Amino acid sequence: MMLKHASLLLLAAMALLSGCASDGAYKTGETFDPNIHTVAVPIFANRSFFRETEFQLSEALIKEIESRTPYKVTRGSDADTMLTGTIVRVDKRLLSRDFDSGVTQEAQVVITASIEWKDLRTGKIIRKRSSVVGAAEYVPRAPVGEPEEVARYGAVSELAREIVSVMRNDW
Secondary structure: OHHHHHHHHHHHHHHHHHHHHHHOOOOOOOOOOOOOOEEEOOOOEEOOOOOOHHHHHHHHHHHHHHHHOOOEEOOHHHOOEEEEEEEEEEEEEEEEEOOOOOOEEEEEEEEEEEEEEEEOOOOOEEEEEEEEEEEEEEOOOOOOOOOHHHHHHHHHHHHHHHHHHHOOOOO
């Protein structure tokens, strides 16, 4: 008897879930504006002392947009929208030191950018954020001995993910 009720409940739940999935009313995952098809991503400006970070960010951002969104990255003159930005600062933060020697054990690179996403068809600003942050840690001390560039690359990748998250539709 108990097994029969459990089977009926399971069957009802499956029917309910399949009904939701077939009408397209409920979705999982990220949602993006279906009226936008293309995005231009010029090289970001860079106000930090860490040169070439703007090129790394633009490359990571293009890859992230094309892999996570339905948008295609194109040249500015052909695009529906344009995503511009400025790397405001790149900071190195100390996370831990060796107790005896005071030598850095763990550190972090934090990159902060401001962005503006504009619809080129209407001139309307879609999203604007003054502070989007990406961070990554590294271990400069032996035996690991990671160079700072490893963390900078990780922070750039994280920042690109955060920027694409800003491009999602609001709930």
